[in-house]
Amino acid sequence: MTDLNILLVGGTGSIGRHVARVATAAGHSIRILSRQGGAHTVRGDLTDPASLADAVRDIDAVIFTHGTHGAEAGYRDVDYGGVRNVLEAVGDRPLRIALMTAIGVTYREGSYNRSNRAHDWKRRAERIVRASGHGYTIVRPSWFDYNDDNQHELHLLQGDTRTSGSPADGVISREQLAEVLLAALTSDAANGKTFELVAERGPAQTDLEPLFAALAPDTGLDGAKDAENMPVSEEPAAVRDDLDRIAPRRG
Known part of the structure; x- marks a missing residue:
């Protein structure tokens, strides 16, 4: 396996810390995006495209484990806007992407999405990754660290049919999620695929x-087998413009 220069977006979070450890142990070079800077980090702000030039310089891959909480503006500007801004900073250079979103991300009618549109913006992040033309894998993890001690056999699902909004949808350890994100990043078999x-x-x-x-x-x-419940024609005009701007890079 070729060692990669990986930009880790969300590297100071609960998933990102595991990704950094697993990737470093595998011999990859990890560069963590941070607004403050520090050891093994590069300064940059996901909401400020002009600040990302150093972060994306000479990278081979990016792993997105970032996320926000609260009002819709945060999901729009960080969960979605951060992915868009990194892709635009990279431009046409080849890149491999591993994007973490969430199980149930396609379910728009639940109370959670109605309250903050988090799923809508995460799903838009998925779409802009697919539109970019870069190699990618999109992982929709279930509930973190609700595993029993003997609950570690991985199952990769498609269609996003588990929508209870509770651990009944499934569980996964943070450590295993990190391992899957990294493995997908370097797997030809995982390229161009989305799964829960x-x-x-x-x-x-x-x-x-x-x-x-x-x-x-x-x-x-x-994603393969997803229900068609968010037509592109119903996306905000700014999102459609982003998709049109990114799409010509395919190929």
Whole structure:
């Protein structure tokens, strides 16, 4: 496996810390985006495109584990806008992407999404990654660290049909999520695919390639098998403009 120069967006968060450790142990070079700067970090602000030039310089890949909480503006500017801004800072240079969103992200009618439109903006982040033409894997994790001690067998689902908004949708450890994000980043079988990630009772698999290979590839702007419940025509005009601007880079 070729060692990569990886930009980690969200590297100071609860998932990002695991990703940094796993990636470093695998021999990759990790550069953590931070507004404050510091050891193993590069200064930059996801909401300020002009600040990202140093962060994306000479990178081979980016792993997005960032996220915000609260009002809709945060999800728009950080969860979605941060992905868009990094992609635009990279431009046409080849890049491999691993993007973390959430299980149930396509479900628009739940009380959570109605209160802050978080799912809508995360799903728009997925779409702009697919539109970019870069190699990518999109991982929709289930609920973090609700696993029992014997619950580590990974299952990769598609269609985003689990929408209770509770751990009944599935569970996954933060450490296993980090391992899957990194493995997907360097797997040809995972390229161009979107999946929900859950753990069931049983031991963790040592080889993820068969799991990645069994997945259906994405087509168009949505994940394979996703319900068509957010037409592009209903997206905000600014989002449609972003997609039009990014799309010519495909190929």
